[in-house]
Structure formats: C-alpha cells, structure tokens
Amino acid sequence: MKTVLVASSKGGVGKTTLSTNLAAHFAVAGRRTVLVDADRQGSARHWAEKRAAHAHAVLPVDGTRRDWDRRVPGDAQQVVIDAAAGAHGAELAHFLDVADAVVVPVLPSVIDLEATVPFLNTLARHARVKKGRLPVGLVGNRLRPWTSASQQSIATLEQWPYPLVAQLRDTQAYVLLAGLGRSLFDYHSAQVREHQDDWAPLLKWLRR
Ligand SMILES: Nc1ncnc2c1ncn2[C@@H]1O[C@H](COP(=O)(O)OP(=O)(O)OP(=O)(O)O)[C@@H](O)[C@H]1O
Ligand SMILES: [Mg+2]
Numbered sequence: 001m002k003t004v005l006v007a008s009s010k011g012g013v014g015k016t017t018l019s020t021n022l023a024a025h026f027a028v029a030g031r032r033t034v035l036v037d038a039d040r041q042g043s044a045r046h047w048a049e050k051r052a053a054h055a056h057a058v059l060p061v062d063g064t065r066r067d068w069d070r071r072v073p074g075d076a077q078q079v080v081i082d083a084a085a086g087a088h089g090a091e092l093a094h095f096l097d098v099a100d101a102v103v104v105p106v107l108p109s110v111i112d113l114e115a116t117v118p119f120l121n122t123l124a125r126h127a128r129v130k131k132g133r134l135p136v137g138l139v140g141n142r143l144r145p146w147t148s149a150s151q152q153s154i155a156t157l158e159q160w161p162y163p164l165v166a167q168l169r170d171t172q173a174y175v176l177l178a179g180l181g182r183s184l185f186d187y188h189s190a191q192v193r194e195h196q197d198d199w200a201p202l203l204k205w206l207r208r
Pocket of ligand 1: 143
C-alpha cells in the first residue's frame with residue numbers, strides 16, 4: 001500500500017484538487033484507492049460520494065478521526081490524504097509518520113510563496129523528512145505560463161530545497177470536474193490529454 005499526503009498550511013492552493021485527481025488517476029489505473037479527507041469541510045468526501053455513481057470509484061474515509069487508519073481496508077493499494085488548511089506540525093504528524101510521499105501545492109504569487117516557507121520548515125523538522133525517508137515534492141498550481149507572476153514563481157520554486165515535481169496550469173476543467181465527482185483522468189479528448197501531460201512528472205516522481 002502506498003500513501004500520498006497532499007498538504008499545505010495555506011488554504012485554497014489546490015490540495016483537494018490534487019487529492020481527487022490523484023485518487024481518480026490511481027482508480028482508473030485499476031488500483032483499489034482510498035481518499036482520506038482530513039478536512040472538516042468534507043470537499044474530498046463529497047467528491048468521492050458523487051463519484052460512487054461512476055466507474056472507477058474511490059473509497060472515502062473520514063481523516064478527521066484519529067482512528068482513520070483503522071477504516072482503511074486491508075486490501076487497499078493506494079491511499080491519498082487530503083489535509084486540512086491550517087494543519088501543520090503536530091496535527092499532521094500522524095499522517096507524516098505513515099506517508100510514502102508528501103505533495104505540497106503552491107500558487108504562483110509572492111504571498112503564497114512566502115506563506116508556504118514556514119510550512120516547509122515544519123515539514124523539514126519531521127524526523128522522517130530529516131532522515132530522507134519521506135520525500136517532499138512541490139507542485140506549482142494554477143499556473144498561467146505566459147504571465148511573469150507564474151514565471152517568477154517557478155524560478156523561485158526551483159531554488160527551494162525540494163523538487164518541483166509538476167506545473168499544473170490554471171483551467172476551468174478542474175473546477176467543472178470537481179463538482180461532478182470526476183477527474184481529468186476520466187476523459188480522453190485532445191485538450192484533456194494536454195492537461196493530463198502536466199501530471200506526468202508528478203506521477204513518475206510518485207512511482208520512483
Ligand atoms: N489548476 C487549477 N485551475 C483552475 N482552478 C483550480 C486549479 N486548482 C484548483 N482550482 C480551484 O481553486 C479552488 C481551490 O482549490 P482546492 O479546493 O483544491 O484548494 P484547497 O487547498 O483544497 O482549499 P482548502 O484549503 O479550502 O481545503 C477550487 O475552486 C478549485 O476548483
Ligand atoms: Mg481542500
């Protein structure tokens with residue numbers, strides 16, 4: 001079983017968007033996938049409930065409960081954890097103890113970059129991150145590559161001590177699909193395939 005934690009102390013950066021699309025990707029690939037929603041808002045759970053009516057369902061688990069791991073079926077092959085905004089340090093410790101990778105989405109603005117630094121510092125203090133046992137990857141999200149804000153943010157992220165493992169563009173596809181319990185990986189049009197390509201380096205990094 002592989003566990004991916006999607007987390008940032010910053011709100012609205014794309015944690016749920018990344019979590020739901022990753023979970024759907026694994027489910028479409030035929031893996032028994034669990035989506036742990038650690039946010040009381042329940043957005044990831046609601047998405048999974050809508051998805052239950054479609055092919056390639058993922059099982060939602062309430063991650064606000066300390067005993068969340070007991071609700072993950074023993075035969076699950078892939079677990080994706082959608083962390084709550086504002087969670088860091090001690091609140092994330094029980095996820096950091098079991099995760100195989102941490103993915104941190106970052107929006108392309110100075111405010112977002114600055115707000116992410118203290119969060120990355122708390123991650124760096126976790127024993128498994130310190131010992132190199134828990135890899136951390138950054139994902140630039142909602143990028144508009146033709147803008148200088150996006151270009152400068154990417155240049156900054158590339159200087160940070162964790163690898164930039166994907167650059168996801170800003171597209172209404174994510175907004176529309178989220179409301180349907182769907183993901184990019186449920187569609188095959190040429191336009192959607194282009195957006196899927198943004199995910200290839202992240203998926204490769206997770207497989208390593
Ligand atoms: N790449 C993208 N392009 C366009 N819209 C996006 C993208 N990523 C996320 N969004 C939209 O931005 C909003 C915030 O995203 P999301 O809910 O995934 O963030 P979050 O970090 O989970 O927020 P919260 O901290 O409230 O849990 C949502 O409306 C989502 O559809
Ligand atoms: Mg969320």
